[in-house]
Amino acid sequence: MNSTWRVEIGAVFRKEWLNELRTRSGLISSLLFSVVAVVAIALAAFGRTPDPTVAAGLLWVTLVFSSVLALPRSFIVEEETGTADLLRLVARPHAVFWGKALFNLLQMLVTAALLSTLFLLLTSLPVTQSELLIASLFGGCAALAFAVTLCGALVAQAANRAALAGAIGVPLLLPLVLIAIGATRVSFGAGTMEGGLTSAIGLYGYALLMGSATPFLFAAVWKT
Numbered sequence: 001m002n003s004t005w006r007v008e009i010g011a012v013f014r015k016e017w018l019n020e021l022r023t024r025s026g027l028i029s030s031l032l033f034s035v036v037a038v039v040a041i042a043l044a045a046f047g048r049t050p051d052p053t054v055a056a057g058l059l060w061v062t063l064v065f066s067s068v069l070a071l072p073r074s075f076i077v078e079e080e081t082g083t084a085d086l087l088r089l090v091a092r093p094h095a096v097f098w099g100k101a102l103f104n105l106l107q108m109l110v111t112a113a114l115l116s117t118l119f120l121l122l123t124s125l126p127v128t129q130s131e132l133l134i135a136s137l138f139g140g141c142a143a144l145a146f147a148v149t150l151c152g153a154l155v156a157q158a159a160n161r162a163a164l165a166g167a168i169g170v171p172l173l174l175p176l177v178l179i180a181i182g183a184t185r186v187s188f189g190a191g192t193m194e195g196g197l198t199s200a201i202g203l204y205g206y207a208l209l210m211g212s213a214t215p216f217l218f219a220a221v222w223k224t
Helices: 001-023 025-044 052-070 073-081 083-089 094-124 130-155 161-187 193-222
Strands: none
Touching: 001 094, 025 052, 025 094, 052 094, 052 130, 052 161, 073 083, 073 094, 073 193, 094 130, 094 193, 130 161, 130 193, 161 193
C-alpha cells in the first residue's frame, strides 16, 4: 500500500515537473512578479535601510501574491486541458493532492530563495539571525503550498478562477502572513529571539495543520 502511494504521488509530481519544464508558465510568472515587486520596493527605499518589521511584511506580501499567481494553475490547467477526469481515474485524491502540493512547495522554495536573496541585496538589509530566516521561509512556503493548492482545487471549475483563488485564500493566508512576519522581523534585527522562535514554531504548527487537514478537504472536493 505504501509503495502504491509513493508511485502515485511520484507520478503526479513528475507530471507537474514535466509540464513546468515544457511551459515554464508558473515559475516564470511568479518570478517576474517577484522581481518587479522587489525592484519597486528597492527604488522606493533607495538610500535608506527599511525598518525590519516593514521589510518582513513587504517580503511576505510579495511571496503570498506570487503563490496566489502561480500555484492555483496546477489544478486550473487540468480543467482547461480536459485532463482532470483522467487524473481522477488513475490516482487517488490524496495522492493527487500530495503530488501537486509537493511540486508547488518546490516551486515556492525556489521563488523564496531567489526573491529573498534579491530583496536583501537591493535593500542592504542586515540579517542578524540567518537560521531563523531560513526556517521561517521554509515553514511559510510549506503552509503556502498546502493552502493555495487547496484554493486552486476549489476554484478550478469556476469561471473567474484566478481571482477566486486569491479571494477564498484570504482567511487562510492572513494568519499565515502575520505569523511569518513575526518570525522574519526578528531575523532582520527587530524584537527578541524568544518571540522569533515562538513565531517560527507557530509557523510550522500552521504548516502541519494545513498539511493534515487540506488533503481530506481536497478529497471531498475532488470526488464531486
